Every structure is written in structure tokens, then in C-alpha cells.
Amino acid sequence: MTGHEPNLELWPVGNCQVSGLIDPQAGLVWGCVPRVDGDPIFCELLSGERRGEGVWRFELDGQVSATQEYVRNTPILVTRLEAADGSAVEISDFCPRFERSGRMYRPVAWSRIVRPVAGTPRLKVVLKPMRGYGSELAATTHGTNHIRYLVGDQALRLSTDAPVGYVLEERCYRVESDQHFFLGPDEPFSGNLRAEVRHMEEQTRKYWQLWVRGLATPFEWQDEVIRCAITLKLCQHEETGAIVAALTTSIPEAPGSQRNWDYRFCWIRDSYYTVQALNRLGALDVLEKYLAYLRNIVDNAKGGQIQPLYSVMGEGELDEGVAANLAGYRGMGPVRVGNAAYKQIQHDCYGQIVLPTVQGFFDRRLLRMADDRDFAALEQVGEMAWAMHDQPDAGLWEFRTRQEVHTYSAVMSWAACDRLANAAKHLGKPGRAALWCERAAAIRAKIDAEAWVGEGAEGHYGASFESDYLDASLLQMVELRYLAPDDPRFVSTFAMVERELRRGEHMLRYAHEDDFGAPETAFNICTFWLIDALARCERKEEGRALFEAMLGHMTRSGLLSEDMDFETGELWGNFPQTYSLVGVINCAALLSQSWNMIR
Structure with a gap:
């Protein structure tokens, strides 16, 4: 049962420090240390034909089936393996998290x-962690009840009450009682292993179920929303508050496309959408920690340019290289480490810093509300938005070989000035409010003059000031409150975007060729933007039908990757993708019937 081709039917586990992806046969096939952007000691997902290395798998003799489910409202995974003779085991996977x-x-x-x-x-038991991005197996030493794995500059220790010799020699043995495995810091395990690991499991369950209990979910699609919310939280590196775009690197956007990127970093844009969605559910803990991360980014920028992405520790230099010893997902390399997009100019990031940060001036639930000093720092970001609103950039789709003045970036600059004006009014700063209102009006005039293509009802906004092509980000003009959904300019733009970019139940981000040719897959967040627009433009039933269709494409773990083949429905791109999970949460909230239905 272990020779299957890798796919994205994966189940994330994690604790906001480390994470892992479990495949349908209970194999831990992806996991990095000491954090999400570290060395993948479990890397079988990207090892191509080199199976059986970089994995932690339990192989049941005579296995014929496997079923999986999460413990309700937690990321604790239970996999049941059954053999032809009727024997069976259940494997509980979790990363400890509790106070x-x-x-x-x-x-x-x-x-x-x-x-x-x-x-x-x-x-x-097959436990073969690697080091150096798949360059070699970790060396081992062992004692009576533990095995040490040297995985680089550090070691991990497996503490277990299973027979250590059987684990080392990969011998098949009869399991007659519960067995406990804890792979963690290289230090003696304190206390009774069986009792402590079970206590960790119980406390982890309680933590997550209490966290979910505080979510304000929509009436419909609660299970889907809860699963997406839990997974978005797993994408936050709690130590700093950074939120990564995905837990993986180099899952291709399309077969053999070379569109393989490392997404284990904090994109200002992706994180903005993540905290926006979780805030709608009332998950303020994620927002608060992320705002702390943003304050450090703003401080370090000292009023200058802000990058589109940073490491989870706030590091700016993310030099891009290739892991030569990993063949890639289904052998479709390269496996990239780092992301050269950090060098790009993307002016939308200024708005995506201002928008979530402004909430800190208004939301009285926060433990730390923003003050005048925070406003002064945020104005520096606004100054950059104002200065760069009509300057060319790589855009939100991160084109690597050309720059234009992208409409989405300009609208985000407008939003930055508009929201700063709101904050200034709230803080009793009429002079500053007038300044930011004036700048927002000037940016709006510029966008309406430069991005509008055509005449009257036949016209529409273009994706950039220099050309008339379309991209799906234009649908965000309503969400950002730049236009009302019944504004004739949005109605005509929506009609053009749908006509040019919709492919049945899916939406492309753009249809024109880019640095790698024409796009071959749909971008899942764009399909959710389409659903959002349908719901806002009095086509709610059509939006509901399309939303249900998208839910039908989710993995058995209830998640989505970045991209989808719009003909076969197969998932591609890094997994789980925060953008896509945000789309599920936002559309569910918009489309759901009211809780009043049951009253």
C-alpha cells in the first residue's frame, strides 16, 4: 500500500511551531525543523522515485485499506489501517499544543x-528522517528506550515504549498494546512516557476545541469553515506572529510547468487576507500576533520600501536556490528554497499593512489597542503608498520580467490613504484626516483616468494603466470599498472579467501569457472572488451553486491547494494554501443563511 503516486490528499498537523503533512497511508511525508521554513527532515513528498526515505510510516502487514478523520474541531488526525485478516490499528497524530x-x-x-x-x-515502523534537503539520511545513535537522529546542527530524540531494536531494524512485529512515540528535543523524556503522551493528546484536544468554540461561524458550512480556520492558524508561526502562504515548497502550479515556488514565507498580501478572514470569525489571537509582526516590519523599514515577503523571523534576504537532491513532486522539479520575489517591487503591500493595522485603533476587544505612536509609524507606510501609487511594480501576480502600474496596487494605495483618514478622525486629528482624504481623492482620480478602458457602458477597468488586459483582482474593487457592487463601472468590469477569464466553474487570474507562457490552471482564490462578486451582484443562487462545486473539489481533509486543473478538477500548487482557505471562509459568510433560521 506504499507505492502510490504522491498527491495532495494530505492531512496537516501542527502546533504553530512545526507542522507535518500525513498522506493517506499514515505516512509523515513532509515536515521541517526547527520551523516551517527549515530543513525538511520528512521530504518524501518531493523525493520523486526515491521512496522510503525522508518519511515516518507505520506499515501494517497485509494492509488492504486505510481511512482517516480528524478528531472533531482539532488538527489531531486518526488513521485506521486494516489488514486482510481483519486486524487493525488506529494511529493518532498530533503536535502538542496547550498552556x-x-x-x-x-x-x-x-x-x-x-x-x-x-x-x-x-x-x-519506518522512520528515516533526512538532512540537507534530502542529501543524506540522518545519522543515528540509540539507547534502551530512545533513538537520536542527527538532522543537521541539532538532534531529535525519539522516545518510545515500542521495541527500539525493531524500529531501528525495521522489523515487523505484533502490536499487543498501545505504543507511544514522541519525536522531539534531544533531551531525556520527563515522566512516564505513556501517561505524558496521552496527557499531551488530551490537553491538545481541549486547546483546539476551546479555540474553535470561540469562533463566530456562519450557520451553513460550519465544518468546512472550522477546518479552514484551524488550518489557517496552523500557518502562523506563533513566536513572531508571521503567517506563511503555505506549508510546502515547489508543488507545481501545473504539471511540468516549472512554476515551482517556495511558499514557506510571510507574504504581506496573503497574510492580510488571512487575518481579514479570521477576524470575521472573531479569531483575534491570530490578528494580534500578526499586528506585532507587522509593527516590527514597519519599524525595520524606517519609512522606506517594504518588501512583499519576509521570513517568519522577519529576515528580508530570501535568496532563491535549488535543492539538487530532491527530484520534486512526482519528479517535477526544481525544488526551490527561498524566493526571489523578495527583491520585487509590489506597491500593494502598503495598503495591506494599513488595512489590518487600522483595526487596532477601533477594536476594543484587543489586549493592546493602537495609540498615537502607532499612528505616526503607520503614516510612514501611508507616505510610501502615496508616493508609489502611480509607479510601476511587479503586481500581485509577481511578474518577473516586466513592470506596469497595476490597478490593484493603485487601489490598495487608495485604500491605505482612505483608512488612514478614518483612523485620524477617530483619534481626533482633523488636519491629518483632511490630508489623507485629499490624497485618497487624488489617487481615485488617477485610477479612474488611467485605468479605465473604452467608453461608457462598454468600458471597463483594465489590469494596469498601460494596457487593456484583464485580471481577476479587479473583482476586489468592491471588497476594498472602492466601488459599490451596483456601480455601473463595476458591473461592466465584472461582465468583461467573467467573459474573458471564467472557465466553467473556475476562474483564471489572467489569460495572457506571462514569464512562463499561458496559464494552464485556475487560481482558486480567483474562483472565490468570482463567487463573491456573483453574490453581491444579485446572482446569489448562482454563487451558491458555484461555491458548492468548489467545496466538492476539496481534499478529504477539507482543504485546498493554490491551483486547480479547470478541466479535470485536480489540485496543483502549494498546500494547504491560505488564499484558498480564506476564500472558503469569506464566501461561506456571504452566502450562508442566517442563524435566525433555527429560531
């Missing part, structure tokens, strides 16, 4: 519990 000693316990660790649930199961 202990006055702080959050979230170690660099994966915990796994194997429970025999039927017959006399025989099991083989």
Missing part, C-alpha cells in the same frame, strides 16, 4: 500513538 507553566507549550515535536483495535496486527 503549561503559564505559557504555550508548542515544542519542535511530533507525537504518534498506535492503538491495536482489532485482531492481532503486525506492524513495521
Whole structure:
């Protein structure tokens, strides 16, 4: 049962420090240390034909089936493996996360519990972490009840009550009682392993279920929204507050396309959409931690240019290279490490810093509300938005070989000035409010003059000031409050975007050729933007039907990647993609019937 071709039917586990992706056969096939952007010690997902290395798998003798589900409202995964003779085991996977000693316990660790649930199961443990992006297997040393794996500059220790010799030699053995595995820091395991790991499992369950209990979910599609919310939280590196775009690198956007990117970094744009969606559910803890991350980014910029992305630690230089020892997803390399997009100019980032930060001046639920000093720092970001609103950039789609004045970037600059005016009014600063209102009006005039293509009802906004092509980001003009949904200019723009970019149940981000040729897959967030526009433009039933169709494409874990083949429905691109999960949450909130339906 282990020779299957890799696919994106993967189940994330994590604790906001480390994460892992579990495949349909209970194999931990992707996981990095000491954090999401670190060395993937579990890298079988990208190893091509080199199977059985960079993986942690439990192989049941005679296995014929596997089923999986999360413990309700948690990222604790239970996989049931069944053999032809009726024997079966259940494997519980989780990364510990709960409050202990006055702080959050979230170690660099994966915990796994194997429970025999039927017959006399025989099991083989395959645990082969690697180092150096798949360059070699981790060297090992061992003791009576543990195995040490040297995974670079650090070591991880497997503490277990399973027979260590069987694990080292990959021998098949009978499992007659529950077995506990804790792969974590290289230090002696404190306390009774069985009792402590079970306690961790229970406390982790309680933490997540209480977190979910505080979400303000829509009436319909609650399970889907909850799963997306949990996974978005797993994409936050809690130490700093950064939110990564995805947990993986180099899953191609389309087969053999070379569009393979490392998404294990914090994009200002993606994070803006993530906190916006979670804020709608009331998950203020993610917003608060991210605002702290943004304040550090703003401070370090010192009023100058802000990059489109940073590392989870706030590092700016993310030099892009290739992991030569990893063949790539289904052998479709290259596997990239780092992302050269950090060098790009993307002016939309200024608006995407201002918009979430402004909430800090208004939301009285926050533990730390923003003050005059924060406003002064935020005005520096606004100054950059004002200075750059009509200057060319790479745009939100990160074109690598050309620059234009992109309409979306200009609208985001307008939004930055508009929201700063709101904050200034709230803080009792009429002079500053007037200044930012004046600048917002000037940017609006510029956009309406330069981005409008054609005449009257036949006209529409273009994707840039220099050309008349279209892209799906134009649909965001309503969400950003630049236009009302019944504004004739939006109605005509929406009609043109739908005509040019819609492919049945899917939406392209753009149809023209870019640095790598014409796009071959739909961009999932753009399909959700289409659904959003349909709902706002009195086509709500059509939007509901399209939304249900998108939910039908989700993995069994209830998630989506970045891209989708608009003919076959196969998922492509990095996984799980925060953009796509944001789309599920936002559209569910917009389309759902009211809770009053049950009253």
C-alpha cells in the first residue's frame, strides 16, 4: 500500500511551531525543523522515485485499506489501517499544543500513538528522517528506550515504549498494546512516557476545541469553515506572529510547468487576507500576533520600501536556490528554497499593512489597542503608498520580467490613504484626516483616468494603466470599498472579467501569457472572488451553486491547494494554501443563511 503516486490528499498537523503533512497511508511525508521554513527532515513528498526515505510510516502487514478523520474541531488526525485478516490499528497524530507553566507549550515535536483495535496486527515502523534537503539520511545513535537522529546542527530524540531494536531494524512485529512515540528535543523524556503522551493528546484536544468554540461561524458550512480556520492558524508561526502562504515548497502550479515556488514565507498580501478572514470569525489571537509582526516590519523599514515577503523571523534576504537532491513532486522539479520575489517591487503591500493595522485603533476587544505612536509609524507606510501609487511594480501576480502600474496596487494605495483618514478622525486629528482624504481623492482620480478602458457602458477597468488586459483582482474593487457592487463601472468590469477569464466553474487570474507562457490552471482564490462578486451582484443562487462545486473539489481533509486543473478538477500548487482557505471562509459568510433560521 506504499507505492502510490504522491498527491495532495494530505492531512496537516501542527502546533504553530512545526507542522507535518500525513498522506493517506499514515505516512509523515513532509515536515521541517526547527520551523516551517527549515530543513525538511520528512521530504518524501518531493523525493520523486526515491521512496522510503525522508518519511515516518507505520506499515501494517497485509494492509488492504486505510481511512482517516480528524478528531472533531482539532488538527489531531486518526488513521485506521486494516489488514486482510481483519486486524487493525488506529494511529493518532498530533503536535502538542496547550498552556503549561503559564505559557504555550508548542515544542519542535511530533507525537504518534498506535492503538491495536482489532485482531492481532503486525506492524513495521519506518522512520528515516533526512538532512540537507534530502542529501543524506540522518545519522543515528540509540539507547534502551530512545533513538537520536542527527538532522543537521541539532538532534531529535525519539522516545518510545515500542521495541527500539525493531524500529531501528525495521522489523515487523505484533502490536499487543498501545505504543507511544514522541519525536522531539534531544533531551531525556520527563515522566512516564505513556501517561505524558496521552496527557499531551488530551490537553491538545481541549486547546483546539476551546479555540474553535470561540469562533463566530456562519450557520451553513460550519465544518468546512472550522477546518479552514484551524488550518489557517496552523500557518502562523506563533513566536513572531508571521503567517506563511503555505506549508510546502515547489508543488507545481501545473504539471511540468516549472512554476515551482517556495511558499514557506510571510507574504504581506496573503497574510492580510488571512487575518481579514479570521477576524470575521472573531479569531483575534491570530490578528494580534500578526499586528506585532507587522509593527516590527514597519519599524525595520524606517519609512522606506517594504518588501512583499519576509521570513517568519522577519529576515528580508530570501535568496532563491535549488535543492539538487530532491527530484520534486512526482519528479517535477526544481525544488526551490527561498524566493526571489523578495527583491520585487509590489506597491500593494502598503495598503495591506494599513488595512489590518487600522483595526487596532477601533477594536476594543484587543489586549493592546493602537495609540498615537502607532499612528505616526503607520503614516510612514501611508507616505510610501502615496508616493508609489502611480509607479510601476511587479503586481500581485509577481511578474518577473516586466513592470506596469497595476490597478490593484493603485487601489490598495487608495485604500491605505482612505483608512488612514478614518483612523485620524477617530483619534481626533482633523488636519491629518483632511490630508489623507485629499490624497485618497487624488489617487481615485488617477485610477479612474488611467485605468479605465473604452467608453461608457462598454468600458471597463483594465489590469494596469498601460494596457487593456484583464485580471481577476479587479473583482476586489468592491471588497476594498472602492466601488459599490451596483456601480455601473463595476458591473461592466465584472461582465468583461467573467467573459474573458471564467472557465466553467473556475476562474483564471489572467489569460495572457506571462514569464512562463499561458496559464494552464485556475487560481482558486480567483474562483472565490468570482463567487463573491456573483453574490453581491444579485446572482446569489448562482454563487451558491458555484461555491458548492468548489467545496466538492476539496481534499478529504477539507482543504485546498493554490491551483486547480479547470478541466479535470485536480489540485496543483502549494498546500494547504491560505488564499484558498480564506476564500472558503469569506464566501461561506456571504452566502450562508442566517442563524435566525433555527429560531
